[in-house]
Amino acid sequence: MTEKQLKEFNVQEVLTDAGCDKEMIDNFLEISGNDKETSKWFDKRRSEILDKVHKHTKELDCLDFLIYQIRTSANTN
Numbered sequence: 001m002t003e004k005q006l007k008e009f010n011v012q013e014v015l016t017d018a019g020c021d022k023e024m025i026d027n028f029l030e031i032s033g034n035d036k037e038t039s040k041w042f043d044k045r046r047s048e049i050l051d052k053v054h055k056h057t058k059e060l061d062c063l064d065f066l067i068y069q070i071r072t073s074a075n076t077n
Helices: 003-017 022-031 035-076
Strands: none
Touching (some): 003 022
């Protein structure tokens, strides 16, 4: 395996660990020679993940509020 192939394999492994599917990885590899495009690609992917984090954080906040309300109500009865 050449050094280039090893680097590509490592990038694919990291992208897989970061939740990217084959299509996303293939798309990244197509633009990987263009620093401006790869930077945009990373920014977009990071933003997508962060949006999911914010969505799930809001969901957790709602559940935590409901748990608090139920426990508070149980303690006053």
